[in-house]
Structures are given as structure tokens and as C-alpha cells.
Amino acid sequence: MALAGAGLFVAVSGVFAMADTDTDDGGSDDFSGKSSEPYFNPQLRDWADGMCESTASLRTLRADSVKQAERLREKAGEQASERESGSASKYLLRASEALDSISRDFGAVDSLTRLPDTERLRAGYLREIDRVRPEVRELSDADGLVGLSARERIGRAERVTSLVAAIKEPSPSWDDLVQSDGLFESASNSPGCMAIRQAERKRSEPAPPPIPAADGTSVAACADGACEVRVTKPVTHIKVRDLTLDVDRKETKVTVRHSYPSGGAVRVNLSGEGARGTFGRGGGTTVTVELKGMNKGNAVLGITLFS
Structure with a gap:
């Protein structure tokens, strides 16, 4: 031209x-x-x-x-x-x-x-x-x-x-x-x-491969308080006995939130492998949530019930 x-x-x-x-x-x-x-x-x-x-x-x-x-x-x-x-x-x-x-x-x-x-x-x-x-x-x-x-x-x-x-x-x-x-x-x-x-x-870029998790993506496995699940959706609700955990997954961190019936909430950011947060109620269910691993499309959480 x-x-x-x-x-x-x-x-x-x-x-x-x-x-x-x-x-x-x-x-x-x-x-x-x-x-x-x-x-x-x-x-x-x-x-x-x-x-x-x-x-x-x-x-x-x-x-x-x-x-x-x-x-x-x-x-x-x-x-x-x-x-x-x-x-x-x-x-x-x-x-x-x-x-x-x-x-x-x-x-x-x-x-x-x-x-x-x-x-x-x-x-x-x-x-x-x-x-x-x-x-x-x-x-x-x-x-x-x-x-x-x-x-x-x-x-x-x-x-x-x-x-x-x-x-x-x-x-x-x-x-x-x-x-x-x-x-x-x-x-x-x-x-x-x-x-x-x-x-x-x-x-x-293709989505990264899923991270292995003992219970796959079945959040229902967490109901008894012992599970290892892979979270793939941006927002996931996990029921652990009488607790409900709201999981917000982003590329670099996972935010876990529990709201109390009487008002108020506890929120924990998990941004590295091995990061943990504890959620519970006095005299009721208490659980620990651990970030086992994550990549762009997946996060694996381990949930353990405290007796």
C-alpha cells in the first residue's frame, strides 16, 4: 500500500x-x-x-x-x-x-x-x-x-x-x-x-487436569464429617452434619464461610496448600477444612470432624 x-x-x-x-x-x-x-x-x-x-x-x-x-x-x-x-x-x-x-x-x-x-x-x-x-x-x-x-x-x-x-x-x-x-x-x-x-x-488454554480427591466431587460424602472432595464450581455449599459451609473458589484462593442462625458469620481465606480453617458452634459440630491442593479449575478440600 x-x-x-x-x-x-x-x-x-x-x-x-x-x-x-x-x-x-x-x-x-x-x-x-x-x-x-x-x-x-x-x-x-x-x-x-x-x-x-x-x-x-x-x-x-x-x-x-x-x-x-x-x-x-x-x-x-x-x-x-x-x-x-x-x-x-x-x-x-x-x-x-x-x-x-x-x-x-x-x-x-x-x-x-x-x-x-x-x-x-x-x-x-x-x-x-x-x-x-x-x-x-x-x-x-x-x-x-x-x-x-x-x-x-x-x-x-x-x-x-x-x-x-x-x-x-x-x-x-x-x-x-x-x-x-x-x-x-x-x-x-x-x-x-x-x-x-x-x-x-x-x-x-485447556483446563488443567482434575486434582485427585478420595471422594471426587461428591460433597454429600462430607455429611458425616470426614471427606476429601474436589471443588470445581465458583460457589459450592457443603453440608457437614448441622453446619453448612459456603465455598467460594477463585484461581488463587478458596474462601470458606459459615453463617450462624442468630446472625454473623466466620470467613477464612485458604490461599496455599496446607492452609486450614476451623468452623463450629459451642457445644455443637466443629470441623477443620484444609486446602489440599488447587489449580486454575480445581480445589481439593479435606474436611475433618472434631469430636
Whole structure:
């Protein structure tokens, strides 16, 4: 792609350097700078960051819509339940709000008039999103959902998943331009674009294998006060005789909480293997909870009853 004017960009180790030259009419080039040291041109950097953020949001919506479509297909032919209807309604509102937000984000990306392909790319995404947005908004209108049957709400969700799937990539697409144009390749290495790719890679990493636990995921095994269970859900309730323990699992720690019938609660954070907390009532059940091990998706707790 040729640049208008005499300003010259050179990609140097993934950053932008520019020779300090003047345009033919003696004016300053849009991207001119006084230093010949490698740097990220601020205008192109901001454009790339905005485009990467906007396209990442669109990918997230597409992935969410694919999952929703798969769930709807699995339930095809079954009698629609209120639970499935509620899930469909939530997806409809989420998809409509996401499309509005993504459209605003693409619209806010500054146009680089000296680089026509940047504007064609941005406008192409915006045109495709705005093509389906009015129908998605109409199908997702909260007032319009009132009074609809479960099957009708699910039908609307099915239509919106197909509309999202029909959003086309501009031609040439961002990936096409990155592969064929050195300027776009360098732009794709802006700080914002790199941070987004790293976050997406982290999210796409496979879940770690389960940590072995004597009683597996059966929290019912804890009822007698002696168990070793694997907790995989963000929130789990474990009953130990007359005690109820609320377990909140995060990536780096487990929080165990017990609420008293008369009010008040005890909460203990377990953030390392072997960490322990004791819960109980005077004259009643008392237990110790030990964190036996944890990783990103699993935490193993050992529960022991005090006699």
C-alpha cells in the first residue's frame, strides 16, 4: 500500500520509525516526527489499539452466539422450559447490548485519511454490524419479550445467533492486510493488540487436569464429617452434619464461610496448600477444612470432624 505524501514509515523490530521528510507542498505529513529513533507512531498505534479492541469484542460475541446456538440445537424437539426461555432472553439482551457497544467502539476509532485501507477496514466492520443491529434490537426488545411463550423467546434467540453468524469480515480483512502489508503487520504489534492476543491465548488454554480427591466431587460424602472432595464450581455449599459451609473458589484462593442462625458469620481465606480453617458452634459440630491442593479449575478440600 502506498502512502500519500513523502512521509515514509519503516518497520523496525515491530515498531514504527519514520524518516523526517516534507510533503511536496511544503506542509507537514500527518504522521511526521522530528526523531528518527524507532517508536510507535501515536496515530497509528491508537488506531490499531482501537481496532484490536473492537474486533476482539466482536469475536467474543460470535463465540458466545455459537455456544448459545449449540445449546438451542441440543434442546431442539424438546418441550421448551421456563429455564431455557430465561436463558434465551438473557442472551437476546446481552447480544443487543454487545452489538450496540461494538458499533460505538468501531465508530470511535479515528480515521487515518492518509492510509485508505485503514478506513476501508474500519468502515467495513461498522457497515456489517449496523446491517444486522436494527433487527437484533427489535428481537431483543425487553417490552417485546413480555407475554411471549418460551418457544417464541427461544425462536428469537435462534434468529439472533444466525444474524451474528452472518456478520461478514471486510475484504480484505484485518488478517489479510497483516499478512500482505508490512505496515499492518507492525500495527498488529501495538501494545493494545499484543495485550489482547495474550489475554485470548490465556483464555483458550485447556483446563488443567482434575486434582485427585478420595471422594471426587461428591460433597454429600462430607455429611458425616470426614471427606476429601474436589471443588470445581465458583460457589459450592457443603453440608457437614448441622453446619453448612459456603465455598467460594477463585484461581488463587478458596474462601470458606459459615453463617450462624442468630446472625454473623466466620470467613477464612485458604490461599496455599496446607492452609486450614476451623468452623463450629459451642457445644455443637466443629470441623477443620484444609486446602489440599488447587489449580486454575480445581480445589481439593479435606474436611475433618472434631469430636
